[in-house]
Amino acid sequence: MATPRTAPLNPTSIRRRLFRWYGKTGRDLPWRAGQGEKSDPYRVWLSEIMLQQTTVATVKTYFEDFVARWPTVADLAGADLDSVLHAWQGLGYYARARNLHKCARLVAGDQGGRFPQTEEELKKLPGIGDYTAAAIAAIAFGKKATPVDANIERVTARLFAVSEPLPGGRRRISELARSLTPASKPRGRPGDFAQAMMDLGAMVCTPRTPNCQACPLVTDCRAAGLRQAERYPVKAPKKARPVRHGMVFWAVRPDGRVLLRQRPEKGLLGGMMEIPSTDWREKAWTPGEAVAEAPFAADWKPLDGVVRHTFTHFHLELMVLAGRVGAGAGGGDGRGEWCLPSRFSEHALPTLMKKVARHAAGALAE
Ligand code: SF4
Numbered sequence: 001m002a003t004p005r006t007a008p009l010n011p012t013s014i015r016r017r018l019f020r021w022y023g024k025t026g027r028d029l030p031w032r033a034g035q036g037e038k039s040d041p042y043r044v045w046l047s048e049i050m051l052q053q054t055t056v057a058t059v060k061t062y063f064e065d066f067v068a069r070w071p072t073v074a075d076l077a078g079a080d081l082d083s084v085l086h087a088w089q090g091l092g093y094y095a096r097a098r099n100l101h102k103c104a105r106l107v108a109g110d111q112g113g114r115f116p117q118t119e120e121e122l123k124k125l126p127g128i129g130d131y132t133a134a135a136i137a138a139i140a141f142g143k144k145a146t147p148v149d150a151n152i153e154r155v156t157a158r159l160f161a162v163s164e165p166l167p168g169g170r171r172r173i174s175e176l177a178r179s180l181t182p183a184s185k186p187r188g189r190p191g192d193f194a195q196a197m198m199d200l201g202a203m204v205c206t207p208r209t210p211n212c213q214a215c216p217l218v219t220d221c222r223a224a225g226l227r228q229a230e231r232y233p234v235k236a237p238k239k240a241r242p243v244r245h246g247m248v249f250w251a252v253r254p255d256g257r258v259l260l261r262q263r264p265e266k267g268l269l270g271g272m273m274e275i276p277s278t279d280w281r282e283k284a285w286t287p288g289e290a291v292a293e294a295p296f297a298a299d300w301k302p303l304d305g306v307v308r309h310t311f312t313h314f315h316l317e318l319m320v321l322a323g324r325v326g327a328g329a330g331g332g333d334g335r336g337e338w339c340l341p342s343r344f345s346e347h348a349l350p351t352l353m354k355k356v357a358r359h360a361a362g363a364l365a366e
Contacts, residue, residue, distance in 0.1 A: 005225040009159065011180045014220055015193060021216035022196035025203070029056065030063055032195065039191065041115040041140035042073045048135045049100050049127055051149075053093050053312075056202070062091055073115075076101070077108035085271065085348035094272050094350065098265070099127025117141040138194045142185030146178045147194050151201025156180075157233035158205060161222035165234040173233065205229075243315045246280040247290035248307075250322040250360040251298060253329060257338035258357075259295065260347060268311070273347045275356050276336070280316055290321060296330065298323030307359045309352045316352070320360050 031047035033039040046066060050059040066087060070076040076084070081101050088097035103126045107115055115136065116122050122133035135147035148156070153170070156162070156177045162169050177197075182188025204215050210229040212218050223229045251259040261276045263269050278285055278293040287302050294300060300321040307318040330336070339347065344357055 005220070005222050009180075009220050011182075014159075014180055014217060015182055017216040018196045018200065019189070019192065022192060022199060026196060026199045027056075027203070030060060030067075039140045041136065043067065044140040045073075045103075045115060045128075045132075045136055046076075046100070048132045048139075049096055050091060052096060052132065054091055058091070062088070072113075073104050074108045074113055076104040081271070082348060089348055090351065092351065094348075095270050096127060098271055102126040103128065115140065117143060119143070119145055135194065138181075139191035142189070142191055144181060144184040144188065144190050145194075146174065146181045146190075148174050148177050149198060149201075151199075151205075152177055152194065152197045154207065154233055155197050155201045155205045155217075158210070158223035158229050159217060159221050161226060161228075161232060163234060165236040167236065169233065241310070241314050242282060243317060244280040244282055245284040246277045246316065246318045247285045247287070247293070248275050248277040248318050248320045248356050248360075249294050249300070250275060250303070250320050250356075251295065251325050251329065252322065253325055253338055254327050257340055259325075259329075259336050260339050260344070260349075261295070261336040269350050269352070271348075272350045272353075273337075274350070274353050275360075277318065280314075284317075285319070287321060294321070294323075295336070296325060298325050303360060305359060307352075307355050309355060318352075318356060320356060322360060 029047075031043040043063075047059065047063055050062055050066075066076075069087065070079055079101070081098065084101045085094060085097050088094060088100075091097070106125060107113065116125075117137065117140075119130075119133040119137045122128050122136055123130065128136070131147050131149065134145040135149075137143040137145040138147060146152075148170075153166075153173050156173050157169070160173075160176050162173055162176065164172055180193070182190050182193050184190060200215070200217070204211050208230065210224075212221070212224045212229055215221070215224070218224050221229070223232045249259070259276060260273045263272050263274050265271050276295050278290050287300065291300050300323040303320040303322055307320070309316045309318070337347075341357055341361060344354070349357070
């Protein structure tokens with residue numbers, strides 16, 4: 001039977017072994033400074049915003065594309081919002097892209113091109129919450145700060161065998177991660193510490209099959225001592241995601257153009273182009289009810305099938321109503337634009353709407 005480890009963990013020896021491992025094995029990521037190089041706050045900030053809700057593998061390509069097009073925060077501030085949203089397509093959660101652009105303009109303008117260095121000041125900028133502020137302060141500026149992402153959360157929960165389930169246990173895990181964080185530069189290396197913990201979580205202390213044999217912290221780790229690594233972090237049972245329903249209006253003009261419309265700036269997919277739709281609600285729409293919400297009167301016909309998409313908090317099912325409209329049909333409420341489906345790629349159309357376009361493609365075409 002495994003023997004639980006109860007002696008207090010020694011942060012100094014944990015850091016020493018972690019840094020040795022990180023120096024040999026850490027990931028080579030395009031936003032990271034190399035050995036002896038200074039971190040570029042612009043690259044750190046950009047990568048951290050992209051990494052919110054998105055995997056490292058996906059972010060790499062987008063990051064390289066962004067820094068090639070906009071190498072500095074001033075370049076990004078000078079770009080128009082639509083081209084930023086367009087370059088962001090596929091990363092999802094578009095409010096991040098709008099905040100990214102707003103933040104670049106503030107930093108390039110009011111802040112003279114320099115990012116603030118403390119967590120408190122960073123949090124005043126759009127799109128920067130507690131985690132991102134801590135990550136930038138530690139990685140870009142060497143401040144003592146403890147960003148706790150999913151990797152750091154998992155490693156810490158296992159090291160200390162935190163039994164309180166998530167999400168309630170997050171506060172305790174953050175305190176414990178803070179207790180391991182080294183002092184600000186030049187005395188300590190809090191940025192490297194955060195990145196080393198992230199790498200350990202991504203490469204060794206993985207969610208399903210942690211490789212404790214290869215872990216530099218195995219002699220300290222309480223979960224490994226209990227032979228129960230996979231049990232941590234303990235999670236509260238998940239609630240089922242609700243299903244919401246909407247109806248989309250595929251309006252086709254005689255010249256084959258289809259109506260697109262900009263969504264309101266605030267809310268889900270804010271500022272993105274959409275094929276006009278009703279609200280997304282829990283009760284399914286009947287075609288009769290939906291027609292009352294259409295951008296204009298037409299002989300709307302339901303298409304067979306459903307378009308399904310999953311957001312973080314709900315599943316969405318959309319049905320499509322297709323209708324022919326005259327050459328003089330307006331643009332809905334002034335936020336609309338008529339566009340050939342073959343040219344949809346020129347617009348910042350979210351993945352969901354691309355699915356709708358594929359589903360409706362050819363409906364009512366001459
Ligand atoms: Fe994770 Fe195992 Fe290392 Fe503990 S010993 S931190 S469970 S990989």
